[in-house]
Amino acid sequence: xxxxxxxxxxxxxxxxxxxxxxxxxxxxxxxxxxxxxxxxxxxxxxxxxxxxxxxxxxxxxxxxxxxxxxxxxxxxxxxxxxxxxxxxxxxxxxxxxxxxxxxxxxxxxxxxxxxxxxxxxxxxxxxxxxxxxxxxxxxxxxxxxxxxxxxxxxxxxxxxxxxxxxxxxxxxxxxxxxxxxxxxxxxxxxxxxxxxxxxxxxxxxxxxxxxxxxxxxxxxxxxxxxxxxxxxxxxxxxxxxxxxxxxxxxxxxxxxxxxxxxxxxxxxxxxxxxxxxxxxxxxxxxxxxxxxxxxxxxxxxxxxxxxxxxxxxxxxxxxxxxxxxxxxxxxxxxxxxxxxxxxxxxxxxxxxxxxxxxxxxxxxxxxxxxxxxxxxxxxxxxxxxxxxxxxxxxxxxxxxxxxxxxxx
Amino acid sequence: xxxxxxxxxxxxxxxxxxxxxxxxxxxxxxxxxxxxxxxxxxxxxxxxxxxxxxxxxxxxxxxxxxxxxxxxxxxxxxxxxxxxxxxxxxxxxxxxxxxxxxxxxxxxxxxxxxxxxxxxxxxxxxxxxxxxxxxxxxxxxxxxxxxxxxxxxxxxxxxxxxxxxxxxxxxxxxxxxxxxxxxxxxxxxxxxxxxxxxxxxxxxxxxxxxxxxxxxxxxxxxxxxxxxxxxxxxxxxxxxxxxxxxxxxxxxxxxxxxxxxxxxxxxxxxxxxxxxxxxxxxxxxxxxxxxxxxxxxxxxxxxxxxxxxxxxxxxxxxxxxxxxxxxxxxxxxxxxxxxxxxxxxxxxxxxxxxxxxxxxxxxxxxxxxxxxxxxxxxxxxxxxxxxxxxxxxxxxxxxxxxxxxxxxxxxxxxxxxxxxxxxxx
Numbered sequence: 001x002x003x004x005x006x007x008x009x010x011x012x013x014x015x016x017x018x019x020x021x022x023x024x025x026x027x028x029x030x031x032x033x034x035x036x037x038x039x040x041x042x043x044x045x046x047x048x049x050x051x052x053x054x055x056x057x058x059x060x061x062x063x064x065x066x067x068x069x070x071x072x073x074x075x076x077x078x079x080x081x082x083x084x085x086x087x088x089x090x091x092x093x094x095x096x097x098x099x100x101x102x103x104x105x106x107x108x109x110x111x112x113x114x115x116x117x118x119x120x121x122x123x124x125x126x127x128x129x130x131x132x133x134x135x136x137x138x139x140x141x142x143x144x145x146x147x148x149x150x151x152x153x154x155x156x157x158x159x160x161x162x163x164x165x166x167x168x169x170x171x172x173x174x175x176x177x178x179x180x181x182x183x184x185x186x187x188x189x190x191x192x193x194x195x196x197x198x199x200x201x202x203x204x205x206x207x208x209x210x211x212x213x214x215x216x217x218x219x220x221x222x223x224x225x226x227x228x229x230x231x232x233x234x235x236x237x238x239x240x241x242x243x244x245x246x247x248x249x250x251x252x253x254x255x256x257x258x259x260x261x262x263x264x265x266x267x268x269x270x271x272x273x274x275x276x277x278x279x280x281x282x283x284x285x286x287x288x289x290x291x292x293x294x295x296x297x298x299x300x301x302x303x304x305x306x307x308x309x310x311x312x313x314x315x316x317x318x319x320x321x322x323x324x325x326x327x328x329x330x331x332x333x334x335x336x337x338x339x340x341x342x343x344x345x346x347x348x349x350x351x352x353x354x355x356x357x358x359x360x361x362x363x364x365x366x367x368x369x370x371x372x373x374x375x376x377x378x379x380x381x382x383x384x385x386x387x388x389x390x391x392x393x394x395x396x397x398x399x400x401x402x403x404x405x406x407x408x
Numbered sequence: 409x410x411x412x413x414x415x416x417x418x419x420x421x422x423x424x425x426x427x428x429x430x431x432x433x434x435x436x437x438x439x440x441x442x443x444x445x446x447x448x449x450x451x452x453x454x455x456x457x458x459x460x461x462x463x464x465x466x467x468x469x470x471x472x473x474x475x476x477x478x479x480x481x482x483x484x485x486x487x488x489x490x491x492x493x494x495x496x497x498x499x500x501x502x503x504x505x506x507x508x509x510x511x512x513x514x515x516x517x518x519x520x521x522x523x524x525x526x527x528x529x530x531x532x533x534x535x536x537x538x539x540x541x542x543x544x545x546x547x548x549x550x551x552x553x554x555x556x557x558x559x560x561x562x563x564x565x566x567x568x569x570x571x572x573x574x575x576x577x578x579x580x581x582x583x584x585x586x587x588x589x590x591x592x593x594x595x596x597x598x599x600x601x602x603x604x605x606x607x608x609x610x611x612x613x614x615x616x617x618x619x620x621x622x623x624x625x626x627x628x629x630x631x632x633x634x635x636x637x638x639x640x641x642x643x644x645x646x647x648x649x650x651x652x653x654x655x656x657x658x659x660x661x662x663x664x665x666x667x668x669x670x671x672x673x674x675x676x677x678x679x680x681x682x683x684x685x686x687x688x689x690x691x692x693x694x695x696x697x698x699x700x701x702x703x704x705x706x707x708x709x710x711x712x713x714x715x716x717x718x719x720x721x722x723x724x725x726x727x728x729x730x731x732x733x734x735x736x737x738x739x740x741x742x743x744x745x746x747x748x749x750x751x752x753x754x755x756x757x758x759x760x761x762x763x764x765x766x767x768x769x770x771x772x773x774x775x776x777x778x779x780x781x782x783x784x785x786x787x788x789x790x791x792x793x794x795x796x797x798x799x800x801x802x803x804x805x806x807x808x809x810x811x812x813x814x815x816x817x818x819x820x821x822x823x824x825x826x827x828x829x830x831x832x833x
Contacts, residue, residue: 377459377460377462377482378482379478379479379482379645380644380645380647382644383479383641383644383645386641386644387479387641390637390641394578394579394582397578398576398578398579
């Protein structure tokens with residue numbers, strides 16, 4: 001019986017090797033829980049599936065979503081970013097793990113005929129700007145410097161947590177960039193650029209500082225593939241909306257709002273992501289198929305040579321969602337002994353309280369209370385004497401007393 | 409003419425008092441055309457405050473007034489407005505009485521000359537007095553409302569002119585010394601003062617005469633002696649010689665390049681350091697340079713020389729303000745009889761008016777709107793100074809021409825009897 005159980009265990013191990021533990025529970029028949037065999041079986045399963053538990057390598061998910069263009073006519077870039085934000089949030093990544101950088105405010109732009117909304121479908125089907133959009137870097141804060149600082153973690157100590165990418169070596173990070181770009185660069189704010197070399201170096205810094213486990217880089221700009229050409233750090237997978245020499249096109253203009261609402265690639269990406277739910281088994285190969293040339297006009301590209309796992313084994317939710325692996329256990333855990341409170345009893349009965357205070361380095365009280373009274377300056381007496389003597393001398397020399405009546 | 413004078417004084421005081429009470433006072437007090445780093449009231453207050461705190465007011469670059477000003481304002485700082493109004497009044501009254509006296513002398517001379525049949529009959533004109541021009545000149549009013557110590561300088565110079573015209577050598581020397589002590593440039597007024605006093609005492613201006621040199625020695629002795637006394641007295645006020653570099657060093661070496669209506673700031677702002685001393689010397693000599701040629705030419709007419717010198721000082725000094733301009737403009741009515749010989753009145757008056765209005769406009773454009781730059785402001789400064797120079801040279805020309813006409817008659821005839829034209833060579 002043990003033997004058969006073991007075989008059954010092996011069978012289950014094989015079957016569950018590619019799934020997560022939750023799916024494993026779907027296979028278990030009911031009523032099988034209370035035998036001791038099963039307990040042993042389970043512990044072995046849990047030991048072995050512990051390996052499977054960490055097979056994907058990450059324990060937390062982060063997303064850095066950047067829109068780099070400002071001005072009203074670049075509405076679609078903000079809509080792109082917000083669509084990905086929406087998907088990512090829907091699939092489980094909390095706001096605390098999303099760094100959203102929007103270079104301009106379209107929802108409250110005074111040219112927006114529908115204020116406080118950013119639509120991503122024609123006919124205003126989907127408002128991606130809801131009540132719970134948390135923008136971390138806004139407006140002119142979206143600069144190349146800030147972006148690189150977020151990635152590498154070199155931020156001034158006063159930066160709040162919401163603006164930091166606090167990833168560790170077990171984080172899977174999704175980085176999504178959109179805006180206007182060219183061969184080898186991406187334009188920020190209409191005034192500066194980030195080059196593909198800089199980006200590659202930033203990712204290398206992240207790798208060396210162990211700031212990511214795996215990183216998915218998606219870029220939706222013209223000639224976007226040039227941005228991932230220079231990557232050289234391990235565990236990077238990159239997708240771009242167009243090859244070098246091609247322009248990424250926008251999807252549809254909305255006549256009510258007056259601008260193009262989304263770019264094609266992200267539009268189809270959003271459509272694809274809308275079908276993903278947290279338990280979805282869709283993998284990266286499906287993502288690579290998003291937006292073929294017939295729909296996108298440009299040829300999307302991807303790069304997986306730096307990625308250690310097979311893309312077919314990488315789930316979409318590994319990057320887009322924050323799927324927490326939950327292990328339900330019936331074991332009781334024994335906490336350690338309660339922490340003893342150390343009570344200090346003073347030797348004598350009364351409590352000796354010393355008021356600790358800083359040593360007075362400057363006797364401020366003395367200075368304040370004993371400030372010498374300000375004496376007004378007076379000209380020296382000798383001066384006054386001398387001056388008026390001279391004046392009187394001159395006066396009487398010029399006008400002898402008898403001449404006074406000629407003057408007046 | 410005491411009644412119109414008092415009326416005018418009352419009117420002027422009323423205008424100034426009204427402006428003092430209005431909100432324009434602060435506005436005007438900040439304008440760079442009216443106040444300069446030497447004359448600003450803000451700096452006087454700052455210096456006195458420093459003194460009250462026990463620090464020498466000359467430490468740092470704030471205060472550039474002489475110790476006598478410290479002494480004066482230590483007691484009257486609360487009544488500053490009245491002091492400045494009083495200074496303006498003194499200036500006006502002194503100028504009025506000076507010119508009245510001068511009128512009398514000129515009339516006397518002309519009468520003598522008429523009797524000696526030296527003047528043709530058609531050249532007599534009435535000389536008007538400068539009181540209206542000084543008191544009601546918008547420049548003066550602005551200067552007074554801004555409480556610029558230029559008003560005090562003007563008062564001292566006016567008293568100097570008054571005492572010179574009265575003929576009092578000692579007082580003239582002392583007031584000139586005070587004026588020089590305040591700002592160095594009235595030094596050049598030594599020459600016309602000496603010339604006038606010599607004329608008055610009938611000492612011929614001849615280099616070979618002993619009396620000439622004796623008089624010069626006397627005057628210079630009085631002048632330098634009082635200057636020495638004043639400087640030593642100033643030393644005793646604060647017990648240190650700090651004021652010398654702060655006042656005189658400041659005036660001569662022009663470290664502060666705040667824009668004003670003078671010519672120094674722009675040049676020195678863009679000058680290379682190793683040329684600075686050279687150009688400083690050139691610019692400063694420019695002020696003193698015209699003394700000797702002008703005094704040679706105008707040795708018979710020292711009062712006109714005073715006017716010319718004052719004008720040259722206010723154009724070429726290192727930190728001119730509109731108060732200095734007001735002083736020499738006060739003299740223009742004295743030469744109102746030259747009006748028929750002036751050639752550029754329209755041009756000069758238009759340019760002066762236009763520049764006066766453009767100064768605040770371009771300042772605003774430069775400093776506040778940011779759409780102009782210093783070149784705009786300096787262009788107007790240059791234009792303003794060119795207009796002033798044109799005014800002064802025009803008057804000079806008119807004066808010389810009148811002198812020529814006085815000698816040779818108004819309607820010039822060539823030797824063959826046809827009409828001749830007068831050409832200034």
